[in-house]
Amino acid sequence: MEDLDLLLADVRACQACADVLPLGARPVLRLSSTARILIASQAPGTKVHASGIPFCDASGDRLREWMGVSSDEFYDASKVAIVPMGLCYPGRVQDGGDAPPRPECAPLWRDRLLAHTLELRLTLLVGVHAQIHALGAGKMVERVMSFREHLPAVFPLPHPSWRSRHWAASNPWFDTDVLPALRQAVQDALA
Numbered sequence: 001m002e003d004l005d006l007l008l009a010d011v012r013a014c015q016a017c018a019d020v021l022p023l024g025a026r027p028v029l030r031l032s033s034t035a036r037i038l039i040a041s042q043a044p045g046t047k048v049h050a051s052g053i054p055f056c057d058a059s060g061d062r063l064r065e066w067m068g069v070s071s072d073e074f075y076d077a078s079k080v081a082i083v084p085m086g087l088c089y090p091g092r093v094q095d096g097g098d099a100p101p102r103p104e105c106a107p108l109w110r111d112r113l114l115a116h117t118l119e120l121r122l123t124l125l126v127g128v129h130a131q132i133h134a135l136g137a138g139k140m141v142e143r144v145m146s147f148r149e150h151l152p153a154v155f156p157l158p159h160p161s162w163r164s165r166h167w168a169a170s171n172p173w174f175d176t177d178v179l180p181a182l183r184q185a186v187q188d189a190l191a
Contacts, residue, residue, distance in 0.1 A: 001115060001116070002112060002115075004031070004032075004033055004116045007112060007113065007116070008029075008031065011027050011029065011087065011109055011113065012027050014027050014088075014108070016104050016105070016108060017088070017102045017104050017105070020102070021088050021089065021091065021102070022089070022091040022092075023046070023049050023088075023089050023091075024088075025088050026044075026049050026052065026088055027087035027088055028044045028048055028049065028052055028053070028054050028084070028087060028088070029054065029082055029083050029084065029087055029113070030054060030075070030077040030080070030081055030082045030083075031077065031081045031082075031083055031113055031116065031117070032077045032078050032081065032116075033116045033117070033118050033119070034078045034079070034118075034119050035077065035078065035079060035080055035081035035117055035119065036079055036119055036120060036121045036122065036189045036190055037079065037080045037081070037120075037121065037122045037123075037124065037186065037189050037190065038080075038081045038083060038114070038117055038120055038123040038124070039054075039055075039063075039080065039082045039083070039124045039126055040084070040085065040123055040124065040125050040126065040130040040133070040134065041054075041055075041082065041084040041085070041126040041127060041130060041159070042084055042085055042086065042098070042100070042101055042126070042127040042128075042129045042130060042159060043084050043085060043086035043087070043088065043089065043090050043098065043099075043100075043101040043102075043105075043129075044084065044086075044087070044088065044089045045057060045059070045089060046089060048089070049088070049089035054082040055074070058161075058162065059160045059161050059162075060074075060160075062160035062161075062164065063126065063160040066157070066160060066179055066182055066183075067124075067182060067183065068182075068186060068187070069186060069190075073190070079190055081117060083110070083113055083114065084101065084130075085101040085105065085106050085110075085129045085130055085133055086100075086101025086102045086105045086129075087105050087109065088102065088105070090102050100129055101129055106133060121152070121153070121188075121189040122152065122153065122155060122185055122188075122189035123153060123154050123155070124155050124157055124182075125143075125154060125155065125156045125157065126157050126158075126159055126160070127140075127157075127158065127159035128140045128159070131143055131156050134154065135150075135154075135156070140156070140158060141171070143156040144156050144157060144158060144174065144178060145173065147178060147181065147182075148181070151181075151185060152185065152188070155182060155185055157178075158174075
């Protein structure tokens with residue numbers, strides 16, 4: 001197996017699609033071989049691109065709240081790995097939302113990175129792109145609603161963007177059924 005430190009250095013130096021990224025290449029991830037939880041998300045936003053810190057925005061605040069973890073726990077790479085489908089900010093689409101992750105990224109790096117997650121107990125599939133990659137085609141709402149079918153190893157979630165507040169208001173079962181189960185799954189994985 002590749003040396004993890006060398007692999008991470010290669011990933012962080014990646015320029016594979018730099019010429020089509022609006023802000024250039026800046027891969028953002030966290031990974032260690034001892035992580036027990038993997039957050040498989042979509043791609044960094046502009047704030048994350050600027051800082052180089054995954055989920056250092058309102059989406060991250062919401063995700064940490066959903067998980068029931070502190071910032072210290074969330075950013076402890078020995079416990080929580082964060083490896084998005086696209087490691088760089090992909091730009092925006094015409095409706096104003098972020099573009100999907102670049103298609104080159106996951107095939108280039110994902111399997112090699114995840115080969116190092118030897119202690120992994122739980123994968124959070126955050127957003128539709130992560131869910132499609134891991135589970136194939138399907139509807140995000142149905143996957144989140146039937147989260148128990150994927151436990152104990154996988155937990156599908158909506159993306160915690162500002163849009164999810166409106167979605168959660170229309171789907172009150174998310175707060176009453178899903179979030180308590182998510183917090184328990186996270187605590188079990190970290191125990």
